[in-house]
Amino acid sequence: MRIRVLGCSGGIGGSLRTTALLVDDDVLIDAGTGVGDLPLEGLAKIDHIFVSHSHLDHVTSIPFLVDTVCWMRRTPIVVYAIAETLDILRSHLFNWKLWPDFTQIPDAEKPFMIYREIKVGETVEIDGRRITAIPANHTVPAVGYMLDSGKASLVYSGDTTVNDGLWKAVNEAKNLKYLVIETAFSNKEQDVATASKHLCPMTLASELAKMHGHPEVFITHLKPGEGALTMREIGVAAGRWRPRMLETGQEFSL
Known part of the structure; x- marks a missing residue:
């Protein structure tokens, strides 16, 4: 198991990136601003995202990641989190107002993103x-x-x-x-x-x-x-x- 730190700062500015750890090529632990430094082909390899909590510095790249690579993938990106965190993401992020609900795009049977409660x-x-x-x-x-x-x-x-x-x-x-x-x-x-x-x-x-x-x-x-x-x-x-x-x-x- 290889773990690369994509971001670990409590804020932004210059070279600072917020929290994201890349496990091998396909798993993210949190998805802060550091995810955006990966090349497109690297982004397309991410299959799993484990979210620690719902604050923006830990989830801000999820919407852009899914929107960027969805057309390149045959399987949905899986977002893992506790029930309370998933509820927040559903209600306040992927809610069609702040960002489209990619668990319903292109349809609920074959979505670009799915949630998994842990x-x-x-x-x-x-x-x-x-x-x-x-x-x-x-x-x-x-x-x-x-x-x-x-x-x-x-x-x-x-x-x-x-x-x-x-x-x-x-x-x-x-x-x-x-x-x-x-x-x-x-x-x-x-x-x-x-x-x-x-x-x-x-x-x-x-x-x-x-x-x-x-x-x-x-x-x-x-x-x-x-x-x-x-x-x-x-x-x-x-x-x-x-x-x-x-x-x-x-x-x-x-």
């Missing part, structure tokens, strides 16, 4: 790759994902604040190699982080203390303009785990 704790296996929805704690219903090749695994927290369910999943993973966890705000924005249900360096350190193993830790969702400050604060608060900043273009092998 539940927290459920594992979807695709060609031997296991993708499991794990708990997240955010301002909207949300999950993270564990990606498991059978040899090693990676946990992606999604957007979350203090979250004991995440650590239960992390600590039960016997082959965990990488942890990708958000820290959106610096310590001076702790009140904003708390209100918006994100982590800051102080809360990240408290959360990492719940982890039993020693995977490599990478920080995602840093806000533009505050990445250097936030990483310095993480180095002080969570230096024991030696977290590193996730970067667009970075690749992992499981």
Whole structure:
């Protein structure tokens, strides 16, 4: 299993792209602005999209992706998410007002896109790759994902604040190699982080203390303009785990 970071920023500007991870050539974990950097032939290979939650920075490329490649495909793109997230996408995105409903185009019998509901704790296996929805704690219903090749695994927290369910999943993973966890705000924005249900360096350190193993830790969702400050604060608060900043273009092998 190869995982390439297409985007990992908490915003846009210059080379910054919002969250999207490409698994091999055919699976997306979230679909932020980084998806748009793929060539057309790369976009056409994407068969599955696992959505952590409904916020725009994680779903913004789904409408453009489906609209761009639908005529190139013989099978629908499958969008996986928990029921609450799918309801939001149906009501507020693919609703014929903001964007066409591609689950009804060209018709309901042979659509360009279909939804698949998953539940927290459920594992979807695709060609031997296991993708499991794990708990997240955010301002909207949300999950993270564990990606498991059978040899090693990676946990992606999604957007979350203090979250004991995440650590239960992390600590039960016997082959965990990488942890990708958000820290959106610096310590001076702790009140904003708390209100918006994100982590800051102080809360990240408290959360990492719940982890039993020693995977490599990478920080995602840093806000533009505050990445250097936030990483310095993480180095002080969570230096024991030696977290590193996730970067667009970075690749992992499981």
